[in-house]
Amino acid sequence: MAKITIDGVEVEVQEGINCIEAAKAADIHVPHFCYHPSLTVVGQCRMCLVEIEGMPKLQAGCSTTVKDGMKIHVWNEKVDEARKGQMEFLLINHPLDCPICDKAGECPLQDYSFNYGSVNSRYGEFKRTYPGMDRTPIGPHVVQNMNRCIHCTRCIRFTSEITGTSELAFFKRGASTEVGVFPGTPLDNWMSACVADVCPTGALTTREFRFESRVWNLESADSVCNGCDVGCNIFVGFRQGQVFRYRPRVNPEVNDHWLCDFGRFSYERYDTDRVVVPKVRTEDDYLGISTWSEALEAIANAVNGASKTAAIFSANMTNEEAWLAKELFVGKMGATVGVMVDPIGPIKMKSRTEWLLGTQAAPNYRGVAAALGVGSRESGVGAVSAQDSGSNSDTRHPTPDTLLDNLMTNGAEGIDVLFITDAMFSERASDPAVVANLRKAKFLVVMSWDANHPLNDVADVLLPSTIHVEKEGTFTNLQGRVQRIHQAYPPKGQAVTDIELYRRIGAVLYGNAQFDHIPEFEPAGETAGAQA
Amino acid sequence: MNLTRVRPGVVRVERTPLTVLDRLYLPQVIAGMMVTIGHLLHNLFNLKKLPTISYPEVKRVYSERFRGRHILTTREDGTTRCVACYMCSTACPAECITIEAGEDERTREKFPVRYDIDLLRCIFCGYCVDACPEDAIYMTRDYEMAIDTRARSVVGLRDLVVPPNFPVGPMGWRPYYGSIEKHGTAGGTGIGQQLRSAPFEDDAPPNPDVFRGGDAQ
Numbered sequence: 205m206a207k208i209t210i211d212g213v214e215v216e217v218q219e220g221i222n223c224i225e226a227a228k229a230a231d232i233h234v235p236h237f238c239y240h241p242s243l244t245v246v247g248q249c250r251m252c253l254v255e256i257e258g259m260p261k262l263q264a265g266c267s268t269t270v271k272d273g274m275k276i277h278v279w280n281e282k283v284d285e286a287r288k289g290q291m292e293f294l295l296i297n298h299p300l301d302c303p304i305c306d307k308a309g310e311c312p313l314q315d316y317s318f319n320y321g322s323v324n325s326r327y328g329e330f331k332r333t334y335p336g337m338d339r340t341p342i343g344p345h346v347v348q349n350m351n352r353c354i355h356c357t358r359c360i361r362f363t364s365e366i367t368g369t370s371e372l373a374f375f376k377r378g379a380s381t382e383v384g385v386f387p388g389t390p391l392d393n394w395m396s397a398c399v400a401d402v403c404p405t406g407a408l409t410t411r412e413f414r415f416e417s418r419v420w421n422l423e424s425a426d427s428v429c430n431g432c433d434v435g436c437n438i439f440v441g442f443r444q445g446q447v448f449r450y451r452p453r454v455n456p457e458v459n460d461h462w463l464c465d466f467g468r469f470s471y472e473r474y475d476t477d478r479v480v481v482p483k484v485r486t487e488d489d490y491l492g493i494s495t496w497s498e499a500l501e502a503i504a505n506a507v508n509g510a511s512k513t514a515a516i517f518s519a520n521m522t523n524e525e526a527w528l529a530k531e532l533f534v535g536k537m538g539a540t541v542g543v544m545v546d547p548i549g550p551i552k553m554k555s556r557t558e559w560l561l562g563t564q565a566a567p568n569y570r571g572v573a574a575a576l577g578v579g580s581r582e583s584g585v586g587a588v589s590a591q592d593s594g595s596n597s598d599t600r601h602p603t604p605d606t607l608l609d610n611l612m613t614n615g616a617e618g619i620d621v622l623f624i625t626d627a628m629f630s631e632r633a634s635d636p637a638v639v640a641n642l643r644k645a646k647f648l649v650v651m652s653w654d655a656n657h658p659l660n661d662v663a664d665v666l667l668p669s670t671i672h673v674e675k676e677g678t679f680t681n682l683q684g685r686v687q688r689i690h691q692a693y694p695p696k697g698q699a700v701t702d703i704e705l706y707r708r709i710g711a712v713l714y715g716n717a718q719f720d721h722i723p724e725f726e727p728a729g730e731t732a733g734a735q736a
Numbered sequence: 737m738n739l740t741r742v743r744p745g746v747v748r749v750e751r752t753p754l755t756v757l758d759r760l761y762l763p764q765v766i767a768g769m770m771v772t773i774g775h776l777l778h779n780l781f782n783l784k785k786l787p788t789i790s791y792p793e794v795k796r797v798y799s800e801r802f803r804g805r806h807i808l809t810t811r812e813d814g815t816t817r818c819v820a821c822y823m824c825s826t827a828c829p830a831e832c833i834t835i836e837a838g839e840d841e842r843t844r845e846k847f848p849v850r851y852d853i854d855l856l857r858c859i860f861c862g863y864c865v866d867a868c869p870e871d872a873i874y875m876t877r878d879y880e881m882a883i884d885t886r887a888r889s890v891v892g893l894r895d896l897v898v899p900p901n902f903p904v905g906p907m908g909w910r911p912y913y914g915s916i917e918k919h920g921t922a923g924g925t926g927i928g929q930q931l932r933s934a935p936f937e938d939d940a941p942p943n944p945d946v947f948r949g950g951d952a953q
């Protein structure tokens with residue numbers, strides 16, 4: 205440990221960390237562009253200059269490690285003067301076209317030019333521009349505007365150090381240095397959109413979010429990506445009941461600063477019509493719009509006369525929902541239940557210390573399986589490193605669920621009431637053959653949010669359910685880490701959260717106040733998770 | 737009138753008795769009529785100085801700073817100056833501006849595909865004009881905005897965009913008045929673009945947020 209003084213604040217920090225990190229301990233912000241906590245230090249932008257007593261010149265805070273007894277000044281006149289000068293250099297060629305720049309509002313360059321930029325430029329020449337490079341799609345997701353680049357190399361270091369794909373590099377030298385891809389190799393890796401996050405300017409933006417919304421018009425909710433079982437921490441950017449983007453939320457143990465492209469753009473699946481009202485099949489075989497009370501009554505009638513019930517759980521359920529659904533369907537109804545998960549990827553995700561491999565296409569198979577008491581060998585599943593991914597493969601592949609397999613391949617004959625708690629429980633559920641097989645149950649209850657799902661049309665009772673940004677709860681990821689998701693906006697139309705939905709079914713069948721108590725699932729070490 | 741304070745909160749008012757002339761009423765009515773007739777005659781013989789105007793045949797011209805209906809200005813090449821930056825809708829206290837941004841593959845990087853102002857919600861504060869970094873939105877001196885249905889209060893690009901070289905002289909509230917003096921390259925890309933000098937001297941005090949330490953500065 206080293207005792208250092210930063211702007212008169214005495215703090216004790218670990219010896220060997222750099223001044224920017226040390227200043228964070230004293231709650232002091234050192235302006236910087238090229239330094240990124242998860243990338244190597246290059247000391248390229250000189251924005252992080254600090255004064256260290258005893259050193260004749262200002263030092264770059266990112267590449268200067270602290271030592272016991274150091275006295276560092278981050279905010280004094282000399283440093284400020286240097287920062288102003290540095291900012292002037294950076295802005296000589298920067299277009300400052302913030303009105304059409306998608307980064308505006310969350311742009312470090314914009315923030316610092318507010319603080320240090322000068323209103324008038326002393327630069328008499330024409331600005332250097334890169335003609336024809338103001339809208340270059342350099343990959344399937346990333347659009348580049350070279351004019352805005354400040355040559356911090358964060359994006360280049362990301363591709364060489366994190367993904368190891370090295371698509372990006374500097375071309376040319378001097379004032380005409382440009383960031384680009386090699387001919388024929390676009391920036392096409394599974395985490396390519398992360399370069400738009402690390403870029404401190406609007407030089408790199410994503411095609412999907414480009415011009416969709418101004419960032420200050422979005423609200424944000426802490427959540428967890430439901431693309432796969434890695435469970436990357438995200439911010440959901442939303443407005444007026446619509447998701448606009450996912451943004452990584454820093455969690456060094458899981459996803460560090462990153463998100464894979466599949467997960468980052470997985471919100472696009474919500475860009476569809478939603479089921480917003482309950483529907484009930486009438487005597488003349490018409491699935492008509494109905495009310496909650498009629499739908500629940502139809503379910504109650506069917507369940508009361510049934511001898512054999514079954515329920516298909518989904519790996520998209522939260523732990524709380526799984527617990528409650530198990531109480532309802534297994535505990536009260538005596539149904540046989542099953543849960544399955546589709547294989548995916550494997551999707552590689554780099555935490556600060558290790559590689560995580562996502563192999564399941566849903567966020568919470570482990571939590572649901574644990575609630576049901578199946579797949580106990582899943583417990584203690586740890587992270588597997590990229591090298592030995594072959595060795596312990598069977599911990600990542602869940603046991604096939606015999607009930608579900610039987611239902612989907614041989615048909616649901618003999619089952620009086622079949623509950624499908626989530627029409628999206630598997631990709632296979634959209635297969636016409638599987639739909640026909642599931643339909644063989646005498647009475648089919650489907651809970652679904654996608655209005656175009658083929659299972660909706662065959663249901664006897666269709667209940668509107670919710671997507672994961674509309675509910676509160678916890679997911680258990682592949683490390684066994686319980687992580688909380690928060691509700692971004694309330695469910696649409698007459699839909700209710702799934703917990704409320706199970707409670708309603710429970711109330712109509714077994715009386716009120718049956719399912720009030722849900723055990724607490726304590727998330728592991730919630731991190732504040734600010735963007736670096 | 738005589739006022740006597742009786743106790744806190746209560747005041748006694750002595751009535752002034754009416755005189756005989758007052759009681760007759762007629763003399764006072766005639767006195768009042770004389771004022772009216774005096775004005776009538778005065779106006780009849782001084783028609784030029786009449787303070788009222790016969791709207792709508794005659795229309796009043798308001799000052800250059802009048803904040804009337806908005807327009808969106810146009811560049812020489814016919815494209816709207818607006819770049820859909822959302823500054824105006826962010827500044828708008830009535831939240832009556834709705835913008836959707838689009839991208840044009842060939843010419844402009846960003847432009848509005850939808851730009852709606854709800855004139856019934858608009859409070860004509862002019863903040864949108866002040867906020868616009870592109871001189872794209874001006875306010876005119878047009879104050880005739882009567883509509884017959886509420887739906888018509890929402891005006892879109894079709895109503896707002898004016899042709900290129902639209903004379904801004906007769907406009908109302910706008911970013912610059914008088915002759916526009918252009919020099920320097922501050923703040924733009926510099927290429928082929930003439931820029932205006934800052935409208936104020938750069939004597940603003942330094943941003944107080946800049947300094948985190950106490951004794952600096």
Ligand code: SF4
Nearest residue numbers: 301302305308311406
């Ligand atoms: S990169 Fe930042 S400073 Fe530059 S134009 Fe975009 S928002 Fe403005």
Ligand code: SF4
Nearest residue numbers: 353354356357359403
């Ligand atoms: S594109 Fe962005 S991240 Fe890459 S060097 Fe330029 S400014 Fe840095």
Ligand code: SF4
Nearest residue numbers: 828858859861862864
């Ligand atoms: S004048 Fe004021 S209220 Fe009207 S659109 Fe502009 S900013 Fe909004």
Ligand code: SF4
Nearest residue numbers: 818819821822824868
């Ligand atoms: S502030 Fe000006 S350029 Fe920006 S959206 Fe409004 S009118 Fe368009």
Ligand code: FES
Nearest residue numbers: 238239249250266
């Ligand atoms: S952050 Fe230190 S030089 Fe860029």
